[in-house]
Amino acid sequence: MDAGWPQTIDGRWIRWTAPQGESASVHFDSFAANARPDTPLPTWTIWGGNHIDRPDWTLRFSTHAPAELLQDLTFELALGQGVQQVPARTLPRPARLAEQAPPYVPPPPCRPDSPRSR
Template identity: 55%
Template sequence: MPVYAADPADPADHDALLDHFLDTHDDWDSWRPWSDDLAYATHETQTLRIERHHSAPATETAWTIAAYATPVSDRMWHLTATGATPTPMLQKLLHDLADGYGWDTAVGQSLDEASVTAATQPAADAGWKHTVQGRWIHWTAPNGEAGIQFDAFAAQRPNGALPTWLLWAGPTIDQPTWEIAASTHTPSTLLANLVETLAHGAVARPTTPLTPHAHQHTTPLPALPATAAKRTSSRPL
């Protein structure tokens, strides 16, 4: 059955996924702040950062990915995922970050129609319903249990609080089981690969719906100082 119909992921699965990623990618380092609820991973360039919230509820932000042009510059783009996001979606995300898809973005340029089309092509290929509702463009699975939302208003305000992209699954977009939200300049290749997994990926387990929630999105992660990527604790993630 489709990835979006999978059982909500267990937080332990998310932690194990991040541990495996760090164990198999020497160009990433991990560190902890004062709170045991949080863990961070940073690429050796100090321009790509992962924040993992271990105790986040299933319907709130448990992952934040942020990219920077330099270690001390403003953020280029960011992406968040809630605690119930299926493991295959996060596996694909981490795989693409490791393969360098986190940097193929045009900073300072407007998001054009070609980029939107490229990001959503896998959904179109899967026959997902395409609709326009005011400022929002939707691609929805045939059974209505998953979709993609593009917010044209948010796309014109890349530094705003609203996400430009929303990948979701659940009863409705307003009552999602899980969601991935992304900012305007999130690379279209990265988005397209996530959409491909959402639309065409398969798993074996059925869905267990969760309680509806209001969308949760984290505040911007600050740019990293030159020393921030060093490991500050020997404790494993």
Template identity: 50%
Template sequence: MTKDIEAPPLTDTERSAAEARNPFTLTDANHTARREPETVPAYAADAGDHDALLDAFLDTHGDWEKWRTWSDDTTHAIHESQTLRIERIHETPDHETAWTIAAYETPVSDRMWVLTATGATPAPVMQELLDHLADGGGWDTAIGAPVDEKTVTVATQPLSDAGWKHTVDGRWIRWTSPAGDAGVQFDAVTAQHPTQNLATWTIWAGPDPDRPSWTLTASPHTPSSLLASLSETLAHETGTRHTTIAGPERRTSLVTTPPTAPAVAAGRSH
């Protein structure tokens, strides 16, 4: 009787290749893992395909034009007025800046406001941001006007209405989700600085503010309507997250052994 030889466990490289072919089921000799979708708050959703989000945005909004740089690593999208611009850096690590969005009074003036988002920013958050730009909300700002209590209240009202915890710690004003896994922070000192490009708002989600899964930052004069739209998404919208679930061995899975090179037939005539 021929003795069955147990297949060796998959290496990391082989597992990645198998997941690429079939992302929902993966089996080795010891266990089965399934990537199942679950509905979660928007701030905890998967990042999805940011490049596809940008492509869809450009396909449906003819007043924006796509520009490629000398390198394929970056794409620029510029509004026909040339006063609202998007920079998208491809293949960006989760914790590094993947998006920079800026608005200008004129095509050659300084920035009115600037916003950045890291590579792991959830798809629902990025979608809401792009939708707001498409609706013409990028110019809804009062350049030079002080960032006062009314501005902050408008930007964060959806969070307050949803019961997010509001705290004040010196210069920092914070709103934290009921679960403590997301938040918005406003720097009252930076808000009064004459430079328009300093990060005054920080939106984050993850284990805690010091170890965020993703962050989004915005300068003082970022439109309060844009920030309010993002707050609404954080507080009330949902998204999808795929979680790997391990289970007992199932030999009927699509992937059961490491991929091997094709065998060379013995006795082949030449």
């Protein structure tokens, strides 16, 4: 990656980790990439959060993932767009009504006017 993300190779894994202060990483699994085409193993793993063992979010892709999709995702991460923290929203509380609504009064029971004929 040309975004200043350090690359490490550890056995079957090639990892690109975001610079300090960012919490995202891209992993390539060379074993999965060379496995049978129908393997369920993810070839690419993109994650964000404090640690890979407990990420806030994870995206996993097979060898069939379009290169353009991977390129767009990693581009967004490299620019810092994918790791921005969204501030927690607080829902506005509904305003209290000045007056209490009148209690519910059920309608009177229906009484037939005439006996039913069968």
